[in-house]
Amino acid sequence: MSGGVVISNQDLNERSLYLLKTLVERYIHDGQPVGSRVLSKDPNLKLSPATIRNVMADLEDMGLIHSPHTSAGRMPTVSGYRLFVNSLLTVKPLESSELDQLQSSLLTEHDGPGDVLNKASRLLSDVTKMAGVVTLPRRETVTLRHIEFLPMSNTRVLVIFVTDGQEVHNKIIHTDRLYSPAELQQAANYLNSVFAGRSLAKIRDLILKEMEQDRSQVNQGMMDAVSMARLTFAQQPKDDYVLSGETNLMGFSELSDMERLKQLFEAFSQKRGVIHLLDQCLLAEGVQIFIGEESGYRAFDHCSLVTSSYSINDEVVGVLGVIGPTRMAYEKVIPFVDVTAKLLGAALNSK
Amino acid sequence: MSGGVVISNQDLNERSLYLLKTLVERYIHDGQPVGSRVLSKDPNLKLSPATIRNVMADLEDMGLIHSPHTSAGRMPTVSGYRLFVNSLLTVKPLESSELDQLQSSLLTEHDGPGDVLNKASRLLSDVTKMAGVVTLPRRETVTLRHIEFLPMSNTRVLVIFVTDGQEVHNKIIHTDRLYSPAELQQAANYLNSVFAGRSLAKIRDLILKEMEQDRSQVNQGMMDAVSMARLTFAQQPKDDYVLSGETNLMGFSELSDMERLKQLFEAFSQKRGVIHLLDQCLLAEGVQIFIGEESGYRAFDHCSLVTSSYSINDEVVGVLGVIGPTRMAYEKVIPFVDVTAKLLGAALNSK
DNA sequence: GTTAGCACTCTAAATACCCGAGTGCCAGAG
DNA sequence: CTCTGGCACTCGGGTATTTAGAGTGCTAAC
Numbered sequence: 001m002s003g004g005v006v007i008s009n010q011d012l013n014e015r016s017l018y019l020l021k022t023l024v025e026r027y028i029h030d031g032q033p034v035g036s037r038v039l040s041k042d043p044n045l046k047l048s049p050a051t052i053r054n055v056m057a058d059l060e061d062m063g064l065i066h067s068p069h070t071s072a073g074r075m076p077t078v079s080g081y082r083l084f085v086n087s088l089l090t091v092k093p094l095e096s097s098e099l100d101q102l103q104s105s106l107l108t109e110h111d112g113p114g115d116v117l118n119k120a121s122r123l124l125s126d127v128t129k130m131a132g133v134v135t136l137p138r139r140e141t142v143t144l145r146h147i148e149f150l151p152m153s154n155t156r157v158l159v160i161f162v163t164d165g166q167e168v169h170n171k172i173i174h175t176d177r178l179y180s181p182a183e184l185q186q187a188a189n190y191l192n193s194v195f196a197g198r199s200l201a202k203i204r205d206l207i208l209k210e211m212e213q214d215r216s217q218v219n220q221g222m223m224d225a226v227s228m229a230r231l232t233f234a235q236q237p238k239d240d241y242v243l244s245g246e247t248n249l250m251g252f253s254e255l256s257d258m259e260r261l262k263q264l265f266e267a268f269s270q271k272r273g274v275i276h277l278l279d280q281c282l283l284a285e286g287v288q289i290f291i292g293e294e295s296g297y298r299a300f301d302h303c304s305l306v307t308s309s310y311s312i313n314d315e316v317v318g319v320l321g322v323i324g325p326t327r328m329a330y331e332k333v334i335p336f337v338d339v340t341a342k343l344l345g346a347a348l349n350s351k
Numbered sequence: 352m353s354g355g356v357v358i359s360n361q362d363l364n365e366r367s368l369y370l371l372k373t374l375v376e377r378y379i380h381d382g383q384p385v386g387s388r389v390l391s392k393d394p395n396l397k398l399s400p401a402t403i404r405n406v407m408a409d410l411e412d413m414g415l416i417h418s419p420h421t422s423a424g425r426m427p428t429v430s431g432y433r434l435f436v437n438s439l440l441t442v443k444p445l446e447s448s449e450l451d452q453l454q455s456s457l458l459t460e461h462d463g464p465g466d467v468l469n470k471a472s473r474l475l476s477d478v479t480k481m482a483g484v485v486t487l488p489r490r491e492t493v494t495l496r497h498i499e500f501l502p503m504s505n506t507r508v509l510v511i512f513v514t515d516g517q518e519v520h521n522k523i524i525h526t527d528r529l530y531s532p533a534e535l536q537q538a539a540n541y542l543n544s545v546f547a548g549r550s551l552a553k554i555r556d557l558i559l560k561e562m563e564q565d566r567s568q569v570n571q572g573m574m575d576a577v578s579m580a581r582l583t584f585a586q587q588p589k590d591d592y593v594l595s596g597e598t599n600l601m602g603f604s605e606l607s608d609m610e611r612l613k614q615l616f617e618a619f620s621q622k623r624g625v626i627h628l629l630d631q632c633l634l635a636e637g638v639q640i641f642i643g644e645e646s647g648y649r650a651f652d653h654c655s656l657v658t659s660s661y662s663i664n665d666e667v668v669g670v671l672g673v674i675g676p677t678r679m680a681y682e683k684v685i686p687f688v689d690v691t692a693k694l695l696g697a698a699l700n701s702k
Numbered sequence: 703g704t705t706a707g708c709a710c711t712c713t714a715a716a717t718a719c720c721c722g723a724g725t726g727c728c729a730g731a732g
Numbered sequence: 733c734t735c736t737g738g739c740a741c742t743c744g745g746g747t748a749t750t751t752a753g754a755g756t757g758c759t760a761a762c
Contacts, residue, residue, distance in 0.1 A: 035724055036724075048736050050727095051734085051735055053724090053726075054735085057726080068744095069724095069743055069744070070724075070726095070741085073723085148499060150497055160499075160519055162511075168519065247616045250612060258607060266598045387755075399704070400705090401757095402703085408757080418755085420711085422712045422754055422755045423713080423754080424754085
């Protein structure tokens with residue numbers, strides 16, 4: 001284990017920090033352990049290889065870098081990356097062409113509900129050449145627009161409801177008795193009048209309250225409607241996400257091990273773990289980063305995750321991000337994820 | 352190129368056929384080129400290695416087997432596999448436990464429309480330990496149950512329609528003018544009364560006819576309804592499929608080459624090519640098989656595809672199948688795909 | 703037609719080898 | 733006290749070389 005000791009930039013002098021920074025940049029750039037020789041050629045670092053070796057030895061003692069074997073250069077450890085992204089990184093602003101692409105793709109018209117999310121995900125992967133992920137807006141916080149019941153065979157009823165981000169959800173419920181189309185219509189009307197515009201979480205509360213009320217007070221129709229609503233919104237819906245560009249990950253040497261790759265892709269289709277991981281970003285404002293083992297999920301041990309939450313009408317509803325090897329161009333990815341999250345929010349807002 | 356010469360079982364004597372059969376079985380079983388030595392130990396084949404070598408040389412001349420290099424055994428070519436599955440294969444009936452699993456999974460209750468398809472796909476991959484695929488029922492042949500319009504901002508209208516296999520589709524259309532909720536309701540009522548129960552292809556026809564009619568004859572409401580229907584069903588919808596167990600494919604040595612694997616997975620997320628390939632099975636009754644390069648898609652060069660169409664109410668609407676390495680246990684996979692297709696049809700019928 | 707025998711070929715694994723990159727440490731210079 | 737040049741050392745990766753084994757094709761005999 002890398003241990004719990006966190007190194008801050010206070011613990012190191014200017015020179016060591018700069019050296020670490022260039023080492024990490026160098027390693028990110030060409031993917032090979034960096035030796036004292038190449039570092040000595042840095043124009044701002046007027047030191048001999050020997051001195052650099054001394055500094056590197058210190059950095060290694062602090063667990064910021066390590067070398068795969070004696071006669072190789074050094075590469076950053078997780079803590080090294082962490083210190084790098086926390087305090088050393090100089091983020092690059094988006095290139096205007098990228099911004100254009102983002103805006104035209106996201107803010108332009110799209111023809112299906114989940115479509116914007118798809119586009120966002122694809123954008124993330126296309127631009128970064130890694131994998132892009134966007135969680136669907138959380139059902140809990142999202143508000144109901146419209147609900148509808150359609151009779152199927154017997155007591156089976158198809159419920160369709162539309163929520164805020166124009167998501168259309170559907171589900172089959174089993175009612176306790178047979179309802180006529182008219183009754184279903186009536187129930188839907190009632191629910192629409194009472195629940196429309198409220199969050200699903202709120203609706204679940206209201207349903208509970210209604211059920212507790214003195215039954216003599218309310219009429220049968222309302223009772224029926226509420227019980228159908230209960231069936232509809234009963235269990236917590238499983239959240240979901242849109243992933244694109246997974247195949248981009250197959251190019252990276254750190255994922256060339258088939259077993260690793262398999263585990264990663266299994267995690268992707270499992271969804272559970274990934275959702276859980278992404279959910280941790282819902283609370284935090286702005287960009288959040290998991291580097292390597294920090295995520296706590298084995299499958300992501302050799303990956304980093306750059307994420308940001310996005311909001312509809314100032315309410316945080318989802319998370320998006322980029323998944324790639326630990327060795328990624330953080331200085332470009334971070335601002336990109338940041339902007340994409342904001343634009344996605346904007347795109348979903350205006351409706 | 353392996354050439355267009357197709358070898359049939361007429362062109363070979365009993366012994367050669369039996370030899371080919373055991374060779375293929377052997378190769379499928381342990382994945383290594385089969386030599387004359389092991390073959391000579393087959394109890395039904397009382398021949399010396401030398402004789403077997405002579406027979407194998409003949410088979411090689413006919414392009415049914417080949418050896419990767421001089422001092423290796425032989426393995427089947429695509430034509431060899433073809434002859435094997437066409438005439439030599441002895442299919443194994445399903446094990447009853449597998450049948451149970453199938454029935455209980457597919458015929459049991461499920462709570463969402465696309466859910467059965469998911470389950471079928473997962474079943475295919477779980478049982479075969481390869482990848483399972485199920486195309487969504489083709490929209491063209493599927494019949495409309497119900498349509499609904501929901502106003503969004505401005506002239507944007509969310510259309511929701513439900514089709515046969517209980518699929519719920521939705522789409523945003525842009526109308527030429529602003530419609531009131533009442534008008535939308537009226538339009539939906541009209542369309543439901545006229546179009547419900549007809550296939551989408553038929554509906555598209557009808558729309559065209561209606562548009563051509565003398566406009567003075569019909570009232571404005573009907574005109575509006577039809578024009579909205581036209582927008583809804585205008586372009587051919589992109590078909591789609593459900594894939595599971597892709598990660599199973601990562602275990603096979605024939606796909607251990609990262610470049611190949613990447614191309615395969617890219618084909619999966621591209622969807623286009625795969626759909627096109629699967630569509631070719633819509634016409635054929637029963638199980639169809641593509642072996643290696645037969646599919647015509649580079650990405651599938653080292654894979655085989657065992658497919659079958661499935662039907663709702665005796666109308667072929669989709670295809671399902673299994674994707675795996677050319678070297679797969681056809682004798683088990685074929686009956687399994689066959690039964691799954693029938694059960695899936697049955698599961699979708701009853702509603 | 704079938705078989706035994708034999709020379710031949712080719713692969714895969716093991717072994718040895720060298721080269722270069724990079725290190726750690728030490729002793730001397732600034 | 734800090735930096736640097738020098739040097740011995742380590743290790744991985746690439747290139748031969750060798751060896752063992754599997755399997756073949758061919759030929760001559762049964």
